[in-house]
Amino acid sequence: MKIRNMKKMTTMALALCATMGLGGCDMTVPDLNNPGVESIRDNPTRSSVLSATTGLLIGHRNGKGAQNGLISQLGVLGRESYILDTADPRYVSELLSGEHLDPGSPAFGGNFWAGPYLNIRNAHTVLDATEKVTGITEAEKNAIQGFAKTIQALDFLTLILTRDVEGAPIDVNRKLGDDLAPIASKAEVYNHIATLLDDAKTDLLGGGDKFPFKVSAGFTGFDKPASFLKFNRAVRARVAVYMEQWATAQTALDESFLDETGDLDTGVYLVFSGASGDTANGLNSANIYANPALLKNTDGSTREDARLARKTTLADEERKWQGITTNVLFTVYPDNEASLPLIRNEELILLRAEAYMKQENYTEATRLLDIIRTESGNLPPLPEVLSDPKLMEDELLEQRRFSLLFEGHRWIDMRRYNRLEELRLEDPAGVSFKVHHHFPHPVSETDARK
Template identity: 55%
Template sequence: MRTRNNMKNMKKVVLALCATVGLGGCGDLSVPDLNNPSLESFQETPTRTAVLNASTGLLIGTRAGVTNQNGYVALLGVLGREGIVLDSADPRYIAEMLAGPALNGGSPAFGGNLWDNPYANIRNANTLLNALEKVDGVTDAEKKAIRGFAKTIQALDFLAIINTRDTNGAPIDVNRPFGAELAPIESKEKVLAHIALLLDEAKADLEEGGTAFPFPMSSGFKDLTPRTDGKVIDITVLNFIKVNRAIKARVDVYRELWEEALVDLEESFITTAPGSLDLGVYHAYSTGSGDVKNTLNGPNIFANPILLEDAKQPDGTTLDARVMDKVKDAKNSGELPGVIEKFTKSFSHYEADNASIPIIRNEELILLRAEANIRLERYEAAMNDINLIRTSSGGQAEIPEVLEGELAINELLYQRRFSLLFEGGHRWIDMRRYGRLEELKREDPPGMSFNVHPRFPIPTTEMVGR
């Protein structure tokens, strides 16, 4: 599970062993000590029911901390100047996330955040994978499907960790018993390579995993094949392989493996069919008893007003269609000390408590393909994809000429900024990938000059444990 001092002094293991329809009402099994019989029985004498429930439980674990006001989407959105959190009860959203000289690794809700939850889910997946070696009543094909699914989810969790820690690195050899020597912190390059390996291993398992998963999925993981009968069914193993390849393509691009990215995109669910941009898989939320709500519609989260300026079209008035669709008038206004202008806009794509959050969707895949082709100097192919996004998503006119070099990169980053707005920290990650973080300072509120933090620190408790 986690690597910090909880491997020496662990009091709680989170293992999701309860699954209900739509994941609503699904809780965690809290284990107060290492001798808890429930965890021990799952490890030593697992049953089919426990294994299948634990598989579904990984979906609960991987969405933990995504939708919180101080979660993955919001905090990375603050760092990337997509939005701002103005909470009078907690000034750290400004004092640490923007004004501070550095993020505080000792603050588990801010600079030290976004570490424990993904490592907890990685431990859950490892526990499940270990249990598969001993369980009876699960066919070989079902075991393959579960392994492929679990490793794909682990890859997502590791990706969330390295997206926040960047060159600070992270441990990867974490399938160790409690009390064992702590896993070493590996470089960003090794972590990304490990993620790619997990995804490739998962694909090989999934290819032998039959047609249907033996456990229920959340409503965010539905079949990617358009149906004419209007029915909605769980995603098939075959289509989950396409999701696996989509995530791998994102990792390829982060590693600057451009040809490999194009190969993986071809095996993904990428399509240019009309109306397909939102095709993908999502974190699902609900208002059901015991389930988790999407809280990104909270009263303290505001859209950066510069979005309205930067999204203006050549006529100086019309806005990019994505901003018109995703940014709305807030129900209240927010104030920042020293800034006369009030914040009056919020994000409309999370207006409902049960709004889903994209994990990866087709619009990103098309832009990943455009980026790979730009970096391979296949500019005409890249512009075809960029113009598709400009017209179908942004409501913009096509660019008639073929952009090359820096002009093509600038256009790509613009399209990614608004296509993936406030979905998962893409703006901050992209500007960091291209060495442009300092450019984000121009997007600070008028009269303010904040710091641009390049990465989260490894939590202080993790380092003290070493």
């Protein structure tokens, strides 16, 4: 089932304010057309809780696949892509040329804040409602809570990946008028995400044989508590790697859907639709181009990699704008109904390779990287085990770069390894763009905190 009519089912959830307990959001005027907020909060019914749970998928999807969305902007910051929109030069002048990302710009430096917090708030409403609603079994309650906590963790992950050392509030389930939640540190946010995912695991283990609510087609194969748990563990493995907890990552990967001989595209996806009332995938915008540096090796020779052949193509004409010239287009998202991966088997194999690398098991790390090289890149295996830590790191980042191309990872990976400055090597000839480390807190948030 594609998320086609979910907006209608989740009006009461989406009407909640993202910054309640965070900033100066005014909720004093009730929404007379959509009175469901008070209903699910004060007198939840089985149907309203199930609809709101399904609606969390819409909330998490918002802001991901637009031209100015998360994947697109991270692609620009990671030198994977350019947005050459003559109607809005800020895609270059701010994201690439600007000294800083503008916290007052809701589409750029101030982005990816209110949306995730809105959905986190919606999930809290669902979780609170399950404690008082009648007409659901204990297993159904566990299933709802495990699902909601997992989605919450994903939204918190968006927040901390974009803000990094700036941190973010986590104690946000507060009443309107309460003191603002304090800004938690990066480590505290990651610990909170890990706790949410682990608590969700416990819930899902007691969640029965099926979900009592609908999920989208992007969760095919992961649409029951037991199989959804494998997705939960996959996300937990990613978080453990970001936290540099290598043994924890290996355990989570063992519990995930990782399959070294399986389809590399197996995974969980956000689905889009061009149908009226739904959200289309905007990553196939005519303004989005690939960085031609992707196609060249460091010595200037043409890069031979099957992943590039699958994921890019050449345009009929070059596009020139603000010092950038490119004729390379992405084919990752061929139309406005293309799905966006949340996590795939290919990433899981790379996460396991990284964990082995950090545990100095270079033999296993090399073996896993060879799987990706040969199966995904149609490249020859490495001639020998990479026992030099720097060479192994280079190889890992190289394989992640092309296996996860334009999926929102490159900028984050280079930051994790303190190699952001190397992105300058992929700027156009004669141009040196700025390297941004993280997004700032939006000005509305800092103003509310004075």
